Amino acid sequence: MTRITSDSxxxxxxxxxxxxxxxxxxNAENSKDINHYVITxxxxxxxxxxxxxxxxxxxxxxxxxxxxxxxxxxxNHLNSAIKSKKQEAFNFxxxxxxxxxxxxxxxxxxxxxxxxxxxxxxxxxxxxKESNLPExxxxxxxxxxxxxxxxxxxxxxSYDSIVSYLKPIFDxxxxxxxxxxxxxxxxxxxxxxxxxxxxxxxTLYEYYPKNLENGVFEILKKCYYSxxxxxxxxxxxxxxxxxxxxxxxxxxxxxxxLFSKDITQEKKNKEQLFIQNRLLLEAEHVANIGxxxxxxxxxxxxxxxxxxxxxxxxxxxxxSKYDRLLAFVHPNDIEKVKNSFHESRISKAKxxxxxxxxxxxxxLKYMNTIGECYQKGGNWYMVGVIRDVTKQIxxxxxxxxxxxxxxRTNSDLEAFNRVASHxxxxxxxxxxxxxxxxxxxxxxxxxxxxxGYLEKVKSSSNRMRNLINNLLSYSKVDEVEEQPKRIDLxxxxxxxxxxxGERIDVMDADITSDALPVVNGVQFQxxxxxxxxxxxSLKYVHQETKSKIQIKSKVVSHEExxxxxxxxxxxxxxxxxxxxxxxxEKKYQEKIFEIFQRLHGKTEFSxxxxxxxxxKKIVQSHNGIIQAKGELNKGAEFTVYLPTLI
Amino acid sequence: xNKLKIxxxxxxxxxxxxxxxxxxxxxxxxxxRQLENGKSCMEYLLQETDNPPDLVFLDLNMPIMNxxxxxxxxxxxxxxxxxLVAIYSTSSAxxxxxxxxxxxxxxxxxxxxxxxxxxxxxxxxxKMNWAYHLNxxxxxxxxxxx
Numbered sequence: 001m002t003r004i005t006s007d008s009x010x011x012x013x014x015x016x017x018x019x020x021x022x023x024x025x026x027n028a029e030n031s032k033d034i035n036h037y038v039i040t041x042x043x044x045x046x047x048x049x050x051x052x053x054x055x056x057x058x059x060x061x062x063x064x065x066x067x068x069x070x071x072x073x074x075x076n077h078l079n080s081a082i083k084s085k086k087q088e089a090f091n092f093x094x095x096x097x098x099x100x101x102x103x104x105x106x107x108x109x110x111x112x113x114x115x116x117x118x119x120x121x122x123x124x125x126x127x128x129k130e131s132n133l134p135e136x137x138x139x140x141x142x143x144x145x146x147x148x149x150x151x152x153x154x155x156x157x158s159y160d161s162i163v164s165y166l167k168p169i170f171d172x173x174x175x176x177x178x179x180x181x182x183x184x185x186x187x188x189x190x191x192x193x194x195x196x197x198x199x200x201x202x203t204l205y206e207y208y209p210k211n212l213e214n215g216v217f218e219i220l221k222k223c224y225y226s227x228x229x230x231x232x233x234x235x236x237x238x239x240x241x242x243x244x245x246x247x248x249x250x251x252x253x254x255x256x257x258l259f260s261k262d263i264t265q266e267k268k269n270k271e272q273l274f275i276q277n278r279l280l281l282e283a284e285h286v287a288n289i290g291x292x293x294x295x296x297x298x299x300x301x302x303x304x305x306x307x308x309x310x311x312x313x314x315x316x317x318x319x320s321k322y323d324r325l326l327a328f329v330h331p332n333d334i335e336k337v338k339n340s341f342h343e344s345r346i347s348k349a350k351x352x353x354x355x356x357x358x359x360x361x362x363x364l365k366y367m368n369t370i371g372e373c374y375q376k377g378g379n380w381y382m383v384g385v386i387r388d389v390t391k392q393i394x395x396x397x398x399x400x401x402x403x404x405x406x407x408r409t410n411s412d413l414e415a416f417n418r419v420a421s422h423x424x425x426x427x428x429x430x431x432x433x434x435x436x437x438x439x440x441x442x443x444x445x446x447x448x449x450x451x452g453y454l455e456k457v458k459s460s461s462n463r464m465r466n467l468i469n470n471l472l473s474y475s476k477v478d479e480v481e482e483q484p485k486r487i488d489l490x491x492x493x494x495x496x497x498x499x500x501g502e503r504i505d506v507m508d509a510d511i512t513s514d515a516l517p518v519v520n521g522v523q524f525q526x527x528x529x530x531x532x533x534x535x536x537s538l539k540y541v542h543q544e545t546k547s548k549i550q551i552k553s554k555v556v557s558h559e560e561x562x563x564x565x566x567x568x569x570x571x572x573x574x575x576x577x578x579x580x581x582x583x584x585e586k587k588y589q590e591k592i593f594e595i596f597q598r599l600h601g602k603t604e605f606s607x608x609x610x611x612x613x614x615x616k617k618i619v620q621s622h623n624g625i626i627q628a629k630g631e632l633n634k635g636a637e638f639t640v641y642l643p644t645l646i
Numbered sequence: 647x648n649k650l651k652i653x654x655x656x657x658x659x660x661x662x663x664x665x666x667x668x669x670x671x672x673x674x675x676x677x678x679r680q681l682e683n684g685k686s687c688m689e690y691l692l693q694e695t696d697n698p699p700d701l702v703f704l705d706l707n708m709p710i711m712n713x714x715x716x717x718x719x720x721x722x723x724x725x726x727x728x729x730l731v732a733i734y735s736t737s738s739a740x741x742x743x744x745x746x747x748x749x750x751x752x753x754x755x756x757x758x759x760x761x762x763x764x765x766x767x768x769x770x771x772x773k774m775n776w777a778y779h780l781n782x783x784x785x786x787x788x789x790x791x792x
Contacts, residue, residue, distance in 0.1 A: 426736050429759045430660055436760035437664075465759070 022046045024062060026082060034079055036061040162187040162245075162260040165252075168224055169203060176221050178203045178212070182255065191262060192238045208236070223249040223256055233263070281305055288388040294322070296345050296373065296380040301325065310367075310388055312360030330356035330364070344382060348373040351382070354389060366393040417475055424468055431461050470610040473528065474595070474617060482522050484622075486645065489516035489526065489575075493551070496530040503538055513551035517573050519642050525618045532611040533638050537579035540636070545580060552576040555644060562641065564625060571644040572624070578637045584630035592628050649677040650772060651697075655687040655716065656680070656705035656734065661757065665703070665734075668764045674772055683708045684716030691726055698729065701772070704751070706735040706742060714745065721750040732771055747788050752780065755790045766792050 023041035026034040042057050057065055062074070081088045166179040180203050184196045204211045204220075211217055216234060223230040230249040235242055244267040248259040281304070284290055290307025294300075299322045305315045311328060318324060322341075329337050333355040344351040351371045356364055371384025435458050443451060493513060497504065504511065511534070519526075534549060541547045556574045558566075565572060584592065593616040595609070612628075615638075619626040624642040652669070656662050662680050669678055679699065681687050688711070691698065702720075706713035713733065720726045733746045733754045743754050755771065758764045767790060779787065 429736060429757060432759035433660075433664055433761055433764070436762065437667075440761055 022057075024078070026078070027061070034082070035075075036063060037075075037078060038062075039065075162191070162258075162262075164188075164258045164260070165255050166204070166220065166258060167255040168221075176224065178205050179217075179220060179256070180204075181207060191243055210236075220249055220256055220258075223251050227251045285309070290386045292371075292382075292384055292386065294371075294382045294384075296348075296382055299323065307386060310359075310365075310386065311357065312363070328357045328359070330358065332356075344371060344373060345380075348375075348380060351384070354393070364390075366390045413475070417472065425465075428461060428464055428468070431457070432465070435461065467610070470614065474610055474614050482524075484520045484522055486518050487521045487523050487526055488518045489530075489553075492516075492523065492526045492530055496527055496534060499531065500534060500538065507538060507541070507547055509538060509547040509549060511549045511551070514553040516551070516553050516575070517555070518645060519573065519622070520645060521622050521642070525621070529615050529618045529640070532615050533577045533640075536611060537577065537581055537636070540579075540581040540583075542580075542582060542633070548580045550576075550578045552578065556641070562625065562627070565641060568623070568643075572641045573644050575640040575642065576637060577640075578635065580635045583632050583634050583636045584628075585632050586630065589628050589630065592630075593626070649675050650701065651699040652676050652678050652772070653687070653690070653699035653702045654678060654680045654734070655682070655684065655702065655708070655713070657682050657708040658705070661705070664761065664764060665768070668761065668768050669772075671765050672769045672772070674769070676772060684711030684713060684719070687711075687716050688719050691720065691729075692723070695725065698726075701730045701732060703732050703734040703755075706733060706737060706746070714749065717746060717749045717751055730776060743789055747785055751788075752776075752783075753790055754788050758792070763792060 022039055024037035024039050027036050027038065028034045038059060038061050039057055040059065047057055077088055077090055163183075163185045164181055165183040167182050168176040169178045169180055171177040181199055181201065184199050186196050188194060188196060188199060199207055204217065214234060216232070219230045219232050222228075228251070231247065232249075233244065233246045235244050237243070242264070243262060244264045245260045246263045247261075250257045250259070280291075284304055284306035288306075288310070290310050291304040292307060293302045301320050301322055303315075303320050308315045308318060311318065326334060326337065336353060337355050340351045340353045343349060350373070351369065354366060354368045357367055359365055366389045367386050368389045369384055369386045371382045373380055373382045375381075435454060438446075438454055439458070443454070446454065493516060497511065503509075537549045538547060552575070554574050554576075556572050560574075561572060593612050595613040616626050619640055619642070622642055624640060626641075627639045629637040629639070654662060654665050656665070666678055666680070669676055679690075681690060684704075687702070687704070704713045704716060708716075711719075713735065717731060717733075720729055720731060727750075731751045733751045734757060735742065735754075736757045738756050746754060753771065753774075755767055758767060770792065771790065
């Protein structure tokens with residue numbers, strides 16, 4: 001194993017390091033008598049930290065340093081270290097020039113004196129017990145120290161970077177073919193878990209073959225041949241883990257000193273930050289929002305990239321002064337925006353407002369801004385988002401317009417209902433009244449033809465009354481104020497059959513029914529439903545066949561439900577009204593429920609074309625569905641699904 | 647026996663004629679006075695304090711003062727608060743029936759669409775046992791069933 005003992009190697013390390021290194025010697029042998037320390041050596045960093053450019057701080061006493069003021073506390077530590085010969089560590093805030101530096105001092109007992117190292121500022125004080133030595137002797141002593149292995153290793157190992165010394169290997173043509181690692185400090189252990197001894201003596205190729213491919217070899221060669229320092233950042237893999245090392249290569253005599261700092265964590269943080277920023281940017285773009293950060297004490301506002309886009313600009317195209325933002329605000333909204341921000345600037349309250357802007361291309365857009373204030377480092381900031389709500393606002397106003405239209409339509413419908421219920425019925429009632437008086441009082445004096453006309457007037461006005469009544473009940477299905485109750489459908493059927501009794505008797509119709517269930521509903525509506533369905537069956541009959549109506553009832557399983565009911569859950573009861581009447585063509589199965597849809601001419605069968613529409617509406621308002629199935633001249637089948645009682 | 651004094655308040659001339667003819671047709675001992683709106687009805691009632699009608703038939707939809715307002719005015723007037731008032735209207739809207747019941751009408755007659763039905767209704771109301779009707783007065787009995 002090769003030890004580096006070269007004077008210049010050590011000097012290179014201490015001068016090339018970011019740390020201040022200083023030798024100090026006490027002025028007395030006996031610790032009681034010590035009252036100052038002489039700096040016998042200082043590296044470049046120490047010179048720049050504590051000295052000035054005019055003269056070196058070497059051979060000065062510490063308290064006379066141009067930039068070193070508070071000596072008292074440091075003196076105590078140095079004295080105590082000299083006394084105890086043990087290691088001491090302490091933090092020390094030192095005013096250096098205009099700056100307060102927090103320095104961590106480490107004082108260590110050394111073979112020939114005391115080694116003091118300060119990690120944070122990396123200032124090393126090497127104290128020699130010997131005092132009052134003539135200058136020449138001191139220098140000799142320092143040289144002795146400098147070449148001491150122990151000392152070099154301590155300095156190098158207390159260094160927080162990996163330090164290695166590489167010596168070139170030349171091939172037969174005197175061209176560098178590889179480098180030999182002549183020295184590496186034990187910081188390498190932090191990364192690779194390898195002792196330096198394992199590495200020292202290996203070539204770059206042997207230790208990390210990739211170095212000859214990844215450009216590192218070229219960089220090192222360049223450093224060697226040119227003598228210029230080389231900085232590079234590279235990713236390395238140790239134990240399959242990626243590490244990012246920031247490297248500085250310094251030519252030294254016939255080799256290269258390499259300082260390698262592990263920046264993996266920083267790199268990771270940076271990447272994380274980059275990814276997060278990227279994500280934020282994309283999220284803002286997708287959500288059509290922008291964000292801003294505003295130091296409330298200043299006029300400058302920091303905008304996110306997408307905020308510029310929302311205003312129609314390229315990022316940074318627009319200078320981000322508060323006043324500049326106001327220039328885009330719609331003139332009628334400027335006061336509102338000013339007041340809101342002004343309020344927040346004073347009270348630090350949350351701001352939330354919608355205002356209009358004109359973008360660069362003069363498009364009017366609605367923006368919603370929400371900002372919150374917070375304090376950091378004595379300053380107040382507002383962070384917030386600005387959201388483009390143009391589409392929402394437009395949709396909202398469209399919705400409002402639609403609502404207003406719907407309201408109008410509804411009141412039109414109400415007016416129509418009023419007209420239908422009163423104003424239409426009024427003249428109709430009078431017509432019927434006059435007809436009935438003619439019928440009662442004048443019929444005998446009328447010609448047969450007149451009597452025929454009178455009959456026509458009578459049946460037409462009856463039809464009209466039916467129509468009006470049906471229309472009214474159709475429009476009223478949704479308006480029922482009655483709360484649904486438990487309704488026994490057997491009672492419903494009985495009532496309906498009672499009402500239709502005369503017609504059933506006359507036609508001698510055969511009506512049979514299963515036992516019916518109890519459902520939740522509105523009695524008179526369910527009666528209307530049954531009356532319409534049974535009434536239809538009684539109406540659309542074959543002249544020659546006896547009318548047969550069959551009512552079936554069954555609680556259906558989930559599998560038997562029509563698809564449109566599957567999503568509702570809960571059980572259903574299936575009611576079927578089956579007749580042997582004239583039926584209808586299959587293509588009318590859907591159409592048959594449409595309002596004013598009549599499959600037959602008025603002369604063949606009476607009807608207003610509203611009966612089944614009313615049925616459908618009633619079933620729907622009972623959360624069920626109704627279906628029709630028909631075959632021409634064979635019969636019709638209406639199926640009603642109603643929710644079972646819970 | 648004194649004639650039953652009936653006051654009909656209806657703006658529709660045809661309806662008044664039907665009413666008068668029907669009343670005549672059922673040949674009861676009645677005396678009919680006809681007025682055209684609520685305002686003239688109130689004026690008449692406040693003037694004829696000594697000779698009030700026995701029964702008022704009140705249409706609802708009338709100009710100047712409608713039947714609802716007139717009914718309220720009648721019930722507000724102390725000496726008229728027990729006057730028998732029959733609502734006589736084309737409307738069969740639940741809302742109207744409810745409202746006139748709340749406002750203190752005594753019976754609700756939906757104007758029929760045949761003359762014979764009208765005669766039947768009038769006969770029923772004129773010959774009604776009011777003491778009995780009002781003794782157990784419920785909403786179910788308010789709308790006249792023929």
